[in-house]
Amino acid sequence: MKKISRRKFTRILGCGCAMSLSSCSYNPINKRSQLSIVPERIVKHMSDEYYYEFLADNDLVKNKKLVKKVREIGKRIEIGIKKYFEIENRLDEYEKYQYDYEINIVKDKRTINAFAMPTAKIVFFSRILDFTKNEDEIATIMGHEMGHVVAWHSKERMSHAVALELVSSATGGIIGSGSALSEIGYFLPFSRFQETEADELGLRFMTLAGYKPESSVSFWMNLKNYSQKLEKYKSKHDIGARFLRNLPQVLRTHPITENRIKNLNRLIPKVKIEYL
Numbered sequence: 001m002k003k004i005s006r007r008k009f010t011r012i013l014g015c016g017c018a019m020s021l022s023s024c025s026y027n028p029i030n031k032r033s034q035l036s037i038v039p040e041r042i043v044k045h046m047s048d049e050y051y052y053e054f055l056a057d058n059d060l061v062k063n064k065k066l067v068k069k070v071r072e073i074g075k076r077i078e079i080g081i082k083k084y085f086e087i088e089n090r091l092d093e094y095e096k097y098q099y100d101y102e103i104n105i106v107k108d109k110r111t112i113n114a115f116a117m118p119t120a121k122i123v124f125f126s127r128i129l130d131f132t133k134n135e136d137e138i139a140t141i142m143g144h145e146m147g148h149v150v151a152w153h154s155k156e157r158m159s160h161a162v163a164l165e166l167v168s169s170a171t172g173g174i175i176g177s178g179s180a181l182s183e184i185g186y187f188l189p190f191s192r193f194q195e196t197e198a199d200e201l202g203l204r205f206m207t208l209a210g211y212k213p214e215s216s217v218s219f220w221m222n223l224k225n226y227s228q229k230l231e232k233y234k235s236k237h238d239i240g241a242r243f244l245r246n247l248p249q250v251l252r253t254h255p256i257t258e259n260r261i262k263n264l265n266r267l268i269p270k271v272k273i274e275y276l
């Protein structure tokens with residue numbers, strides 16, 4: 001995947017960013033102030049550039065039935081998000097952003113992952129669907145990714161990366177690292193906090209969309225069991241190195257821990273009382 005160069009990013013960013021360094025935005029969905037120093041138009045420009053380049057570089061799954069099914073799940077989660085805002089009495093605030101969701105599946109049998117752009121473009125790698133046993137489990141992934149979108153996680157990550165770079169420049173590189181800007185936050189994994197937030201939002205959205213909240217746990221259990229199977233292979237010395245090298249991306253970047261499952265198990269009864 002092509003990365004946006006430091007020079008190019010600096011050119012796109014111009015000087016508007018530094019001027020608004022102290023700026024934070026209040027996000028109506030997670031009800032917290034978020035660092036927001038990358039102007040909206042730049043976020044959109046970079047998102048579009050990355051997204052369309054990514055689609056051009058990858059083969060899309062052509063199975064119409066499967067694509068239709070996954071997109072329909074997306075539509076239902078969108079309804080779940082609207083219900084969430086109706087209940088919160090803040091539907092107007094949400095609709096102001098006019099998210100234009102687009103869902104695609106790319107052919108990739110190695111990457112167990114999905115990602116969401118701040119512009120509400122969502123991509124599933126086909127391999128992740130092998131770990132779902134039903135639509136409710138697909139809804140878990142969809143809810144989680146849409147959670148990242150509406151909670152502005154990419155934007156927040158970009159702002160943190162830019163802030164780090166600015167501090168790094170000001171301190172002559174003592175703090176932070178030059179690579180932060182070339183990574184522009186886009187290519188960094190979400191923080192543990194953001195992952196937990198997306199899990200919780202996703203759980204709420206899928207429940208309000210009529211999916212079984214317990215499926216969030218069974219989906220993560222599927223991944224955890226697979227991860228444990230790989231661990232077992234790794235312990236066999238002769239083939240261990242090969243497995244390590246081939247370890248699917250999600251298992252290296254997403255913390256699949258007991259904590260994640262524990263957290264969902266803790267939230268499910270609460271969410272059921274609130275919505276069912």
Ligand SMILES: [Zn+2]
Pocket residue numbers: 144148190195198
């Ligand atoms: Zn995530």
